Amino acid sequence: MTFKKPRNLLEGYSKLIGSHSEDSSDDLMVTCPKCKKSLASGDLLGSINVCMYCGHHFRMNARQRLNLICDRDTFAEADGTMVSSNLIGFPEYDGKLENARLDSKEPDAVICGACKINGIAAGIFVMEPYFMMGSMGVVVGEKLTRLFERAAAERLPVVGFTVSGGARMQEGILSLMQMAKVSGAVKRHSDAGLFFVCVLTDPTTGGVTASFAMEADVIAAEPFAHIGFAGARVIEQTMRKKLPEGFQRAEFLLEKGFIDDIVERKKQKKYLAQLLKMHVR
Amino acid sequence: MAAAYEKVALARAKGRATSVDYISNIFENFLEMHGDRRYGDDKSVIAGIGYLIEMPVTVIGIEKGHSVKERGFRNSGSAHPEGYRKALRQMKLAEKFSRPVVCFVDTPGAYCGIGAEERGQGQAIAENLTEMMTLKTPVISIVIGEGGSGGALGLAVADEVWMLENSVYSVISPEGCASILWKDSSRSKEASECLKLTAQDLFKLKVIEKIFPESDKVYAHLKQELYAAFTKSRQLDPQSLTAARYERFRKIGAPE
Numbered sequence: 001m002t003f004k005k006p007r008n009l010l011e012g013y014s015k016l017i018g019s020h021s022e023d024s025s026d027d028l029m030v031t032c033p034k035c036k037k038s039l040a041s042g043d044l045l046g047s048i049n050v051c052m053y054c055g056h057h058f059r060m061n062a063r064q065r066l067n068l069i070c071d072r073d074t075f076a077e078a079d080g081t082m083v084s085s086n087l088i089g090f091p092e093y094d095g096k097l098e099n100a101r102l103d104s105k106e107p108d109a110v111i112c113g114a115c116k117i118n119g120i121a122a123g124i125f126v127m128e129p130y131f132m133m134g135s136m137g138v139v140v141g142e143k144l145t146r147l148f149e150r151a152a153a154e155r156l157p158v159v160g161f162t163v164s165g166g167a168r169m170q171e172g173i174l175s176l177m178q179m180a181k182v183s184g185a186v187k188r189h190s191d192a193g194l195f196f197v198c199v200l201t202d203p204t205t206g207g208v209t210a211s212f213a214m215e216a217d218v219i220a221a222e223p224f225a226h227i228g229f230a231g232a233r234v235i236e237q238t239m240r241k242k243l244p245e246g247f248q249r250a251e252f253l254l255e256k257g258f259i260d261d262i263v264e265r266k267k268q269k270k271y272l273a274q275l276l277k278m279h280v281r
Numbered sequence: 282m283a284a285a286y287e288k289v290a291l292a293r294a295k296g297r298a299t300s301v302d303y304i305s306n307i308f309e310n311f312l313e314m315h316g317d318r319r320y321g322d323d324k325s326v327i328a329g330i331g332y333l334i335e336m337p338v339t340v341i342g343i344e345k346g347h348s349v350k351e352r353g354f355r356n357s358g359s360a361h362p363e364g365y366r367k368a369l370r371q372m373k374l375a376e377k378f379s380r381p382v383v384c385f386v387d388t389p390g391a392y393c394g395i396g397a398e399e400r401g402q403g404q405a406i407a408e409n410l411t412e413m414m415t416l417k418t419p420v421i422s423i424v425i426g427e428g429g430s431g432g433a434l435g436l437a438v439a440d441e442v443w444m445l446e447n448s449v450y451s452v453i454s455p456e457g458c459a460s461i462l463w464k465d466s467s468r469s470k471e472a473s474e475c476l477k478l479t480a481q482d483l484f485k486l487k488v489i490e491k492i493f494p495e496s497d498k499v500y501a502h503l504k505q506e507l508y509a510a511f512t513k514s515r516q517l518d519p520q521s522l523t524a525a526r527y528e529r530f531r532k533i534g535a536p537e
């Protein structure tokens with residue numbers, strides 16, 4: 001198995017965050033896709049992966065996000081050892097999984113558990129962009145289902161962060177079925193009178209958008225996050241025309257009435273804590 | 282046994298029976314109900330009420346159309362959000378009167394377009410998943426041709442899912458899979474094999490309950506099986522019914 005090279009500087013840099021790599025990350029430079037300014041990765045780390053010039057929100061790995069949102073030392077992980085296997089014998093999937101584990105240093109594409117947010121207990125899940133772009137297979141589906149079932153039993157609200165390219169095609173129909181399975185658990189949690197807030201981050205698409213991302217009581221999004229059902233390229237090919245400016249961005253969804261608000265990363269903890277407090281039962 | 286791609290070709294073949302054929306051959310006195318009461322009437326989804334023998338049932342079908350003209354009118358079975366919302370409206374009406382629901386699934390996928398995204402394609406499907414999971418009346422979904430990803434699942438959260446012998450049901454189209462995987466959509470034959478998308482594959486994976494042979498007896502066969510299944514499931518109290526539906530999906534992909 002060969003180590004896969006990072007596809008771009010930013011991706012390589014982000015993998016280093018929190019991983020105590022021997023590489024000095026200070027000399028890595030990243031170009032902001034929005035304002036085109038050159039940023040030192042060390043500075044970006046200090047600014048929670050938000051461009052200090054224009055506010056562009058870079059991707060963030062799941063552990064970093066948990067650190068940002070959970071009160072110190074309150075996060076307790078659940079099902080942290082569950083790993084995907086090649087259930088339908090899909091070609092090259094074993095190698096992809098191995099690379100994804102190396103890329104992300106995580107066993108799969110979602111981290112689940114419980115934590116406190118400004119002292120309020122909640123179930124929490126955070127998807128991992130560096131594991132096959134947060135794609136949902138059987139393990140992601142099972143971990144999320146267990147999270148919502150546990151939260152319903154313990155009468156806890158759930159806070160979620162999505163980032164996903166959708167269902168994981170290497171697990172075929174079994175991954176599609178996870179959309180229904182997780183939706184069932186979300187509905188039971190909801191019918192028990194419990195609160196679910198979801199923050200959609202860049203990108204949240206396909207089967208995740210068409211299931212739990214859009215099933216929360218309150219749906220927030222990070223600025224400029226790409227959110228949609230169909231891929232932009234597929235739509236362009238289907239319609240044979242160029243897509244309007246800002247199409248499928250968080251601001252577009254807010255305008256069309258599909259999300260409650262856009263919340264900057266630095267304000268998210270306070271926002272979530274306030275919502276949780278408003279929904280304490 | 283035909284190879285996977287041959288099944289894909291058969292499932293998509295022109296001249297293959299579509300939802301209108303199943304509806305007219307299985308049910309009597311079908312009354313079509315239009316519109317989602319939100320935006321419009323999606324022609325890709327037919328919904329209404331008919332008799333299954335003497336039993337009133339709600340029937341929903343994604344319709345591709347037969348002729349070129351019909352296919353245009355039906356958008357080749359690619360539903361917009363209002364199609365899923367129309368279906369849900371009819372399902373809620375069925376629930377109110379404890380009427381069983383039959384869904385015929387035949388779609389290349391939910392429509393990928395600007396309007397569909399603007400009106401919340403993802404939200405519409407997501408809502409069907411949660412609402413169908415707890416619908417307090419029996420639901421059976423039958424894949425009669427193509428079961429295209431989320432667009433199919435949006436009408437297939439059911440007590441049982443059945444498939445026709447030469448139908449397919451997949452997380453992604455073989456062309457889409459090939460173009461993502463190998464940047465080459467012409468390798469869709471290979472992708473078809475990899476995806477395990479035939480009715481026979483899905484039965485082995487325990488994702489569906491029954492496969493129906495495609496013969497001239499198929500309508501009579503389905504009529505009989507639907508009637509028998511609903512006669513049984515109508516006896517269940519709503520709580521046991523929805524609990525069984527939850528467990529049906531809960532066990533898919535759960536570790537042993």
Ligand SMILES: [Zn+2]
Nearest residue numbers: 032035051054
């Ligand atoms: Zn910038």
